[in-house]
Amino acid sequence: MPNYIRLILAAIILGAAITLMIFGFWGWGILSVFIAILITVTFFYNEYMLIAQYYLRKDNMDQAGVWLSRIKNYETQLFSGQHGYYNLLIGLIESRKAPLQSEKYFKRAISLGMTMDHNIALAKLSLAGIAMAKRNKREATLYLQEAKKADKNKLLADQIKMMKEQMGQMDRTVQQRNYRQF
Structure with missing residues (x-):
């Protein structure tokens, strides 16, 4: 069902609730108001x-x-x-x-x-992980910095710290491979 139909349906039910209350059916009117509120909430969530x-x-x-x-x-x-x-x-x-x-x-x-900033931080942290999987350290570093900036409540601080440590390990493995080649 398209989202705006929910608002129209909620308005119709709210109108019916007001009508029920005017005619003295308070119980059904209050129940209809709650149903209209529930339908309106599903518009946003x-x-x-x-x-x-x-x-x-x-x-x-x-x-x-x-x-x-x-x-x-x-x-x-x-x-x-x-x-x-x-x-x-x-x-x-x-x-x-x-x-x-x-x-x-x-x-x-x-x-x-x-x-919500923590959701933006989560998306950027995930993008940093993908960039690390592609061996693109510069992009991963950029996404990690943006994720740290977006994570104002420090909900993802441990994951960001762990990702930075993994980037450090990635540098060491690249250095070890280059050392073995010579």
């Missing part, structure tokens, strides 16, 4: 994305993918503020299957924008 986030927290990527696949056209089904989060969730699921293929989703999530 899509239920499929909420369920997918739940399964991501439980580390059940298959179920999260199933719930996200129910969103056929995210541009019409989701509020524009959720487009970046949708691509972030798809990128997180894809990073488990094919890490290098998930890069486009993370970049699209950053370009579409997200309101």
Whole structure:
């Protein structure tokens, strides 16, 4: 169902609730108001994305993918503020299957924008990991610096520190290979 139809449906139910209360059916009117509020909330927070986030927290990527696949056209089904989060969730699921293929989703999530800084930091940290896998140290360093800047609450500080240590180990392995060649 297109997202704006939810708002129209919520307005109709709210109108019916007011009508019920005017005619003295307070119980049904209050229940209808709660239903209208619930439908309005699903305009801003899509239920499929909420369920997918739940399964991501439980580390059940298959179920999260199933719930996200129910969103056929995210541009019409989701509020524009959720487009970046949708691509972030798809990128997180894809990073488990094919890490290098998930890069486009993370970049699209950053370009579409997200309101929470720690989600931006997560996307940039993931891009840094992908750049390290491609042996592109300069790009990985750039993404790590941006992730550290975006992580204002220090939620990803340990992961950023670990990624920097891995980059240091990457330099040592390159130096050891070059030393063995001579």
